Amino acid sequence: MQDALIRKLESFEELSDADRAALRTFVPRVRQVSARTDLIQEGDLPGDVHLILDGYACRYKVLPDGQRQIMAFFVPGDFCDLNVFILDQMDHSIGTISPCTVAEIPRQAIENVITHHPQVTKAMMWCALVDEAVLREWLVNNGNRQADRRIAHLFCELLLRLEAVGRVSDNSYAFPFTQHDIADTMSLTSVHVNRTLQLLRGLNLITLQHRVLTILDVEQLKAYCDFNPNYLHLRNARWSGRRQVPWLSSVQGG
Amino acid sequence: MQDALIRKLESFEELSDADRAALRTFVPRVRQVSARTDLIQEGDLPGDVHLILDGYACRYKVLPDGQRQIMAFFVPGDFCDLNVFILDQMDHSIGTISPCTVAEIPRQAIENVITHHPQVTKAMMWCALVDEAVLREWLVNNGNRQADRRIAHLFCELLLRLEAVGRVSDNSYAFPFTQHDIADTMSLTSVHVNRTLQLLRGLNLITLQHRVLTILDVEQLKAYCDFNPNYLHLRNARWSGRRQVPWLSSVQGG
DNA sequence: CGACTTATTGATGCACTTCAAGCGACGTGG
DNA sequence: CCACGTCGCTTGAAGTGCATCAATAAGTCG
Numbered sequence A, B: 001m002q003d004a005l006i007r008k009l010e011s012f013e014e015l016s017d018a019d020r021a022a023l024r025t026f027v028p029r030v031r032q033v034s035a036r037t038d039l040i041q042e043g044d045l046p047g048d049v050h051l052i053l054d055g056y057a058c059r060y061k062v063l064p065d066g067q068r069q070i071m072a073f074f075v076p077g078d079f080c081d082l083n084v085f086i087l088d089q090m091d092h093s094i095g096t097i098s099p100c101t102v103a104e105i106p107r108q109a110i111e112n113v114i115t116h117h118p119q120v121t122k123a124m125m126w127c128a129l130v131d132e133a134v135l136r137e138w139l140v141n142n143g144n145r146q147a148d149r150r151i152a153h154l155f156c157e158l159l160l161r162l163e164a165v166g167r168v169s170d171n172s173y174a175f176p177f178t179q180h181d182i183a184d185t186m187s188l189t190s191v192h193v194n195r196t197l198q199l200l201r202g203l204n205l206i207t208l209q210h211r212v213l214t215i216l217d218v219e220q221l222k223a224y225c226d227f228n229p230n231y232l233h234l235r236n237a238r239w240s241g242r243r244q245v246p247w248l249s250s251v252q253g254g
Numbered sequence C: 001c002g003a004c005t006t007a008t009t010g011a012t013g014c015a016c017t018t019c020a021a022g023c024g025a026c027g028t029g030g
Numbered sequence D: 001c002c003a004c005g006t007c008g009c010t011t012g013a014a015g016t017g018c019a020t021c022a023a024t025a026a027g028t029c030g
Helices: A002-010 A017-024 A107-116 A118-144 A147-163 A179-186 A190-202 A218-224 B002-010 B017-024 B107-116 B118-144 B147-163 B179-186 B190-202 B218-224
Strands: A029-033 A038-040 A049-054 A057-062 A068-074 A093-096 A100-105 A172-174 A206-209 A212-215 B029-033 B038-040 B049-054 B057-062 B068-074 B093-096 B100-105 B172-174 B206-209 B212-215
Touching: A002 A017, A002 A049, A002 A100, A002 A118, A017 A107, A017 A118, A057 A179, A057 B118, A068 A118, A068 A179, A068 B118, A100 A107, A107 A118, A107 B118, A118 A147, A118 A179, A118 B057, A118 B068, A118 B107, A118 B118, A147 A172, A147 A179, A147 A190, A147 A212, A147 A218, A179 A190, A190 A206, B002 B017, B002 B049, B002 B100, B002 B118, B017 B107, B017 B118, B057 B179, B068 B118, B068 B179, B100 B107, B107 B118, B118 B147, B147 B172, B147 B179, B147 B190, B147 B212, B147 B218, B179 B190, B190 B206
Parallel strands: none
Antiparallel strands: A029 A100, A038 A093, A049 A100, A057 A068, A057 A093, A172 A212, A206 A212, B029 B100, B038 B093, B049 B100, B057 B068, B057 B093, B172 B212, B206 B212
8 A cells, every 4th residue: 555655755756666665664554534533633743654555535723713624635645734744733733624644754754765766856846846746736726716716726725636637527526525614614604605506506617416417518518617728737747647557446435 | 254154054953064065156146125125026936045134025915906914924034935936936926024134045956955965955845834834824814813812913923033043132023014004914904903902002912113112011912812922933942042043133124 | 314514595785885075295307 | 496296194985795683494312
């Protein structure tokens, strides 16, 4: 199962045999985690690094008044906390949305790799930078678009990210989020999310039933929300041009 | 002037003599840049890395409809684009707010350091991760607080960040931002920013005149907006406990 | 089947936007 | 040295996207 890690990193940087060998020296635990369960909580010392093999998770923060803000979604193939393992203390939490299969990579192993394997280090920096680019786009999205475009934008983003890991078929993908989850992501109320989803359905842009989202007309939806995928830094040459990630194949259960 | 770079990084990680020597081998150019000038633009290939020695700058994106979203502020001592130099293409722009003194560090030098100096690499990762933590807090702030608390939160953040580099005296600091800049940061209109500033003044929380912001009662302002500084990861032990950054001393001109 | 979570719908209110106009400070050219 | 344009700040009036409150319907799971 270390292969999952190696393949993920290789999608960003070519690795040497030595790099790969080094990554194989540590054996990550693989855990099944049920839905709506925290992997790490605010205040914790960052421990092992989590890689999602299957299922959806999110990064979130809870305000003093009880409001929850979701700050990132994780889909199969994503590191949850590569970017914070180096910090002193978690300033947010990470929790599952659906049941997840999670690989846990010892922190010490990562430290070791940084010291001895610069290519691997660069690949990990790539991961972190793409994460940050997505976060920036969320700030733009939440701040400057109104609810319908905002939600459409999220749907487009998830489509591309899931496509990149082979989790989309016929423009449909698993969508285990509740309307409340979307609300906490987009800084809306679930009531308004509900009404907005009805609007998008009414425009024949999407269907969403039984936790499966279908985008009826991708180009039209992209145009609807001015979607520009450059921030995902997917680079077709890397993602589509290379092998389809084979370690991600099972179907996501809601 | 390489010392600026070394001191910045040492505030995150102890460096060896060899690390320091390596950093000294490349000579950054130091440039004066006038206010309202782009250092890099969306679409550019990331080139040299920019370190602000004096003045204020920002990271921003312009939407198709002309809306500008500011996604980060840079104050003296901040790297502007350490976090994107590795990427293929800029997905946003970086521009000055006030006149700035900027050190430009060759990209190749940074690549070199990643390969041979892991401690320096870790220090750079620290910088990037703190940037990202601030960005996350902005998402929370913009999404969940209303205008008065939101702006108060920004004032608190700038206070702490500027204090850390010795740019605050008597709870006052240079504030070269226009109300329009604040609006584009907080996803508000400048009209509403104006009214909100009047509110904060009326509550005797701040004064803001001649581009100088004074916080009249820091504790009260923090309480007003539920400010929790943990996300800045300043760690008193590192910042205040150590020497006051001596390479940042001149006064910021509006 | 019963308890609980999630989705839906309606009525009302407000934070913020939009549009529009006026004001003061500053710099520049005649 | 004053006329004039520009830019940032200020103020008012009217409109709206979304929130809030509240109740009901429709899953979903043990």
